[in-house]
Amino acid sequence: REDLIRSKATELSRQRGSAIAAQLKGAKDFAASAKSLGFEAKESQLIARDSALPEVGVNADVEKVAFALPKGAVSDPIQTTDGTVIVRVVEKHDVTPDELRQGQEAFRAELLNERRARFFSAYMGKAREQMKVEIKSDVLRRVLAAYQL
Numbered sequence: 001r002e003d004l005i006r007s008k009a010t011e012l013s014r015q016r017g018s019a020i021a022a023q024l025k026g027a028k029d030f031a032a033s034a035k036s037l038g039f040e041a042k043e044s045q046l047i048a049r050d051s052a053l054p055e056v057g058v059n060a061d062v063e064k065v066a067f068a069l070p071k072g073a074v075s076d077p078i079q080t081t082d083g084t085v086i087v088r089v090v091e092k093h094d095v096t097p098d099e100l101r102q103g104q105e106a107f108r109a110e111l112l113n114e115r116r117a118r119f120f121s122a123y124m125g126k127a128r129e130q131m132k133v134e135i136k137s138d139v140l141r142r143v144l145a146a147y148q149l
Contacts, residue, residue, distance in 0.1 A: 010079065013077075013079070013083060013084045014077060014079060014084065016084075017076075017077025017084035017086065018076070018077055020034075020037055020039070020077070020086065021074065021075070021076050021077050021086050023037065024037075024074050024086060024088070025074045030074070030088050041088075042054055042055050043090075046091065046093055047066075049063060049067065050063070053066075056080060056082075056085055059078075059080050059085075061078055061079070061080070062078050062080065062085050062087060065078055065087060066087045066089065069087065069089045070089065070092075071089055071090070071091065071092045072088075072089065072090070073088070073089055074086065074087070074088045075087040075088070
């Protein structure tokens with residue numbers, strides 16, 4: 001019964017979303033049109049890939065569509081686990097060659113540090129395996145006694 005209700009709700013959401021998206025694509029004022037249809041248009045700051053979208057969260061399908069749209073375009077309805085999303089791209093910021101170069105250098109440095117840390121960790125692990133640690137209790141007692149006040 002619950003699966004049937006969920007299936008019917010998804011289908012109804014898809015149909016209604018298609019009708020709403022068609023109206024919003026031709027609208028001059030997206031927010032006003034959404035409000036007249038009984039919905040609220042939510043705005044966000046610029047969003048990087050793999051970031052959470054407001055009210056939606058992290059969703060690969062929504063992200064794929066949003067980043068493929070040109071500036072000013074409105075998407076078709078996108079099904080999510082919690083409902084249907086219609087995306088409008090207000091602004092896009094393309095990466096400049098200088099930003100790409102800076103990002104590459106930062107990434108290269110981060111990768112190098114990670115490799116160094118992995119190497120050091122592996123080296124120390126092997127060194128621990130090869131070492132034989134003996135604790136001489138009489139020497140330990142003498143050292144501790146020497147530093148007691």
